[in-house]
Amino acid sequence: MKLSLNWIKEYVDLPADLTMEKLAYDLTMRTVEVEGVENPKDSLEGIVVGRILEVAPHPDANMLRVCRVDAGQDHILQIVCGGSNLEPGQKVAVSVPGALVRWHGEGDPVEIGVTKLRGVMSEGMICGANELGLETLFPVEDEHIIMDLKDFAAEPGAKLAEVLELDDFVLEIDNKSMTNRPDLWGHYGMARELAAIYGTSLRPLPELRLPVAPAPYPVEIQTDKCMRYVAAVFENLTVEPAPYWMQKRLWAVDLRPINNLVDITNYVMLSTGQPTHGFDLSHVPDGIVVRQAGEGEKLELLDDTMLDLVPADMLITDGPQALALAGVMGGKRDSILPETRSMILELASFNALSVRRTTQRHGLRTEASTRFEKNIDTQRVDQALALAMQLMTEICPEAVLTSYGEAQTAETQPAHVRLAFDFLSSRIGRVVSGAEIRSLLEPLGFVILQETSESVLVQVPSWRSTGDVSLPDDLLEEVARMIGYENFEFIPPQVVLDGFVNQHDVEVERRLRETLAFRAGFQEIFTYPW
Known part of the structure; x- marks a missing residue:
């Protein structure tokens, strides 16, 4: 799944000094695995806005036109183009020499240079949306139609990525890491996680108010x-x-x-x-x-x-x-x-x-x-x-x-789970107080209904009560991940070998597997535990 950081910021203010490397690391360690981060503007490096000044026929090709284009460079560019909708005064996307585009929207990006096309010098490329990876944002019926930027206020030479406001970080999330988290399959749920991680406020969604008696x-x-x-x-x-x-x-x-x-x-x-x-x-x-x-x-x-x-x-x-x-x-x-x-x-x-x-x-x-x-x-x-x-x-x-x-016919009922302090502390290797549990869980939507000297009674939010959180072990995981697994001291397990253990049941199971695999042609598979 992909998430837009600009979209997430509609719901939460993140620390001003937060880098994408730090955000991806923290999100991976506490919530879901971030597989990659990319900025859409990076693919448009060297693509600028141009204004067509003149369109003339190509002397040796009926399907081509020779255009004089103001692209904010130190001189007016001459560009040979096969676009079907070229006209003087038009604002277009121009790939200046050195930029990368996908030729006719196919294959790997190629670098645009100064070259001759059918004997006429061409100093760049007037681009269609498919050549810039923008075909779904600016769809056209014919690949020969070039991008028309008439709806955008921009002067020649302006960077196309800035004009189109494409400066955004897009996070690629590993779907398998949130199979049991239905609350994370939207930007608001991920904003809630980030607000909890960085201790910032989550802006509420609109409140439902139906018209009177529709x-x-x-x-x-x-x-x-x-x-x-x-x-x-x-x-x-x-x-x-x-x-x-x-x-x-x-x-x-x-x-x-x-x-x-x-x-x-x-x-x-x-x-x-x-x-x-x-x-x-x-x-x-x-x-x-x-x-x-x-x-x-x-x-x-x-x-x-x-x-x-x-x-x-x-x-x-x-x-x-x-x-x-x-x-x-x-x-x-x-x-x-x-x-x-x-x-x-x-x-x-x-x-x-x-x-x-x-x-x-x-x-x-x-x-x-x-x-x-x-x-x-x-x-x-x-x-x-x-x-x-x-x-x-x-x-x-x-x-x-x-x-x-x-x-x-039914309503999701918030789950109630009692978490004992000794159960929690013995498993994560440190003492966690009721106040600390409250500070870690409440930003995630959990409610502490009762606290005694031995335990806390926790109400699970509805968005985590559909099979995700129902046991003390689930709350243990919530507490541990919000503390940060990297903040726990490694304690090596104590192993004492007293002698050889003859495990007949294990040997029988292994022989059965080998017989089925080697003699009967079976294949063994390992599935996800959930």
């Missing part, structure tokens, strides 16, 4: 695999591109911007870790029914895949007609369309095992299913809806929440 929208749950389902109906919508700041954030973490409505749903998911989905209200006017699939049902997904459903598949339906594969992907017919004017925003809690088995059965894996498989608490729905409503107000100011429907 019209009811029918929602019915007919399966025990869905714990909660919310449908919020927004009307007076217009489908158009999302603001650039939102597109840029999604692009930074490898999610393709699509339009304002879809981008809001994805932004909410990547912020809170709660997947959301939008349906076109005109296709689902009479309500939502969450149920298991019937024999012989089919569903065409957003990616044009036609599924043959089985009764073990959970569906979002309008009753008789399947609309989406619950927790995995929406259907093609009823999701957000270019002509959508009213949207049903879905926020739900689904059974993790059910979603996991469905993805395996159909060979599907999506950003949504990856998160639902981790077992998200039901309270996360409220956080996501509050953020979605704020974004709708900001990005779609004419939008109105006109209807609201909700059904719930």
Whole structure:
């Protein structure tokens, strides 16, 4: 998973002198493994803004043009280009000699130099988005279309990375290191961890405030695999591109911007870790029914895949007609369309095992299913809806929440765990007081309900109560990692060898393995303990 540091900073102020090396180290030692860090601006070194002054035909090539370009250099550049949308006065992305680009968006980066193209000198390159790795941020239908920067205020010679505001650190997180942490699959959860690590304050998400008495929208749950389902109906919508700041954030973490409505749903998911989905209200006017699939049902997904459903598949339906594969992907017919004017925003809690088995059965894996498989608490729905409503107000100011429907069959209950001081101290090799336990756990959302001379009773936050923290051993891990494993003194184990131990059961097990492997052709595998 990728995380944007600029996005995280929306929720937490980090120390001013904190380096990325230190942040990556601390996060790896205390929370998750950081596999790498990159800054998108680094790939655009030597790429500047240019203004085309003149476009002339190439004397020896019908598909090429000879352009005079002001790129803020010590002289006007002559550049031969095959772009199909070149015109005088246009602001474009220019690769000056020495910069690296991907030729026609393919292969490894190559260095641009001064050279002759069909007999005419060319002092650089006017770039298309695909040649700069920006094709998902600035999509075009034809690779011959060069980037048009008319919407950006910039003078010739300005660095393109600065004009596009791409200075950001993107962290690559090892997914396996947070399989049991559904709270970390969004920027807000990671911001909470960093706030706890560095002792800073975590800014709250918006508070959920529904309009007074919105019209009811029918929602019915007919399966025990869905714990909660919310449908919020927004009307007076217009489908158009999302603001650039939102597109840029999604692009930074490898999610393709699509339009304002879809981008809001994805932004909410990547912020809170709660997947959301939008349906076109005109296709689902009479309500939502969450149920298991019937024999012989089919569903065409957003990616044009036609599924043959089985009764073990959970569906979002309008009753008789399947609309989406619950927790995995929406259907093609009823999701957000270019002509959508009213949207049903879905926020739900689904059974993790059910979603996991469905993805395996159909060979599907999506950003949504990856998160639902981790077992998200039901309270996360409220956080996501509050953020979605704020974004709708900001990005779609004419939008109105006109209807609201909700059904719930279960609620995530915060776990309560008693942690004995002697249990903790004997295992981490040092004495930890109740006050220190409180200072380490409370920033992570834990609540100390009771403290005696022998133990503390801890209430686990809902986002850690879905199977992650339920035992004293789990709290021990929380305390130890927040102290920092590197801060514990190494105590070598005491081993006393009294003599040879003849372990008959071990010898029998080894012989069985060797027989199965060498004679029967079996293969032994080692799986993850969880």
